[in-house]
Amino acid sequence: MARKTGSHSDITGPRVRAAALKLFAAHGFAAVSMRQIAAEVGVQAGALYLYTPDKQSLLFDLMRDHMQDVLNAWAAEEKPEGPVKELEAFSRFHIRFHLGRPEEVFISYMELRNLEPDNFEALGAMRRTYEGVLEDILTRGQDEGLFDVDDVKLTTLALIAMLNGVTSWYKPDGRLSLARVEAIYSDMAGKSVRMPRWKERQRKAEATQIA
Numbered sequence: 001m002a003r004k005t006g007s008h009s010d011i012t013g014p015r016v017r018a019a020a021l022k023l024f025a026a027h028g029f030a031a032v033s034m035r036q037i038a039a040e041v042g043v044q045a046g047a048l049y050l051y052t053p054d055k056q057s058l059l060f061d062l063m064r065d066h067m068q069d070v071l072n073a074w075a076a077e078e079k080p081e082g083p084v085k086e087l088e089a090f091s092r093f094h095i096r097f098h099l100g101r102p103e104e105v106f107i108s109y110m111e112l113r114n115l116e117p118d119n120f121e122a123l124g125a126m127r128r129t130y131e132g133v134l135e136d137i138l139t140r141g142q143d144e145g146l147f148d149v150d151d152v153k154l155t156t157l158a159l160i161a162m163l164n165g166v167t168s169w170y171k172p173d174g175r176l177s178l179a180r181v182e183a184i185y186s187d188m189a190g191k192s193v194r195m196p197r198w199k200e201r202q203r204k205a206e207a208t209q210i211a
Contacts, residue, residue, distance in 0.1 A: 015041050016051050020058045025103035029059055029114045059111060060119040066104040067126040073097055074133060083141030084190065090134055091186035094163045099178065102167040109164070131156050138193060147193040159189055 019040035023032045034055055038045040052058050073093070080089050098105050115123060134156045141147035149155045163185060170181060 013051065016048060017058070017062060020055075021062055021103050021107065024059065024062070024111065025106050029055070029107075029111045056114075056116055056119070059107075060115060060123070062104070063108050063111070063115070063123050064126065066101065066108055067123065067130065070097060070130055071126065074130070083137050083144060083146055084194075086137045087134075087141065087190055087193070088186040090137060091159075091163060091189040092182040094160070095166050095182050095185055096178065098164065098167055099170055105164060105167050131160065134159060141193065146195055148195045149193050155193060159192070162189070 016037065019037050020032075023036055023040060032055070034048050035045040037055075037058070038048050041048070052061070074090075074097075077089065077093055080086060112120065112123070135152050138147055138149050138152045138155060142149050142152070166181060166185065170176075170178075172178070176184075
């Protein structure tokens with residue numbers, strides 16, 4: 001018996017996800033219909049529901065899997081010792097990982113408002129886990145007198161926003177190499193939190209007086 005057009009056998013998860021990712025990033029979640037996703041995949045609209053319950057599930061799956069990939073990749077990274085080197089490593093990792101995934105980055109931040117409450121909370125927990133990595137680095141740097149941070153949480157969000165910005169302008173054939181961009185941004189991240197020399201001298205003088 002001939003296979004019917006749009007049958008489940010013709011639909012693969014990666015094709016549906018790739019189509020949804022492309023369309024969500026280009027037009028926004030609210031503007032994209034399941035019919036458009038089906039047309040991009042090349043199947044009848046009804047066939048998509050054999051793969052996913054609805055458009056919301058597709059969005060959440062894309063965002064959840066992206067965050068899980070980030071967490072897994074960071075866990076596999078070799079970590080240097082000390083907050084200063086760790087901040088540099090984190091900055092370089094974040095840029096390197098996300099530059100190859102500009103659509104995922106765009107959706108992860110621009111489409112949060114379109115997640116249903118349960119999905120929003122689940123994704124938020126994953127994001128807080130990742131943000132917690134940087135918060136821990138900054139906190140330890142603060143405790144060791146290496147960093148001068150007024151608000152760790154706010155600084156964490158500001159640094160991640162800065163690092164995310166690279167995905168909006170970087171071109172592989174542009175003026176700067178990826179390695180150079182990583183070096184410049186990691187240096188900026190370090191300088192933005194490093195203890196000023198005058199404060200460092202002041203703290204050492206105060207410690208000497210107390211001793």
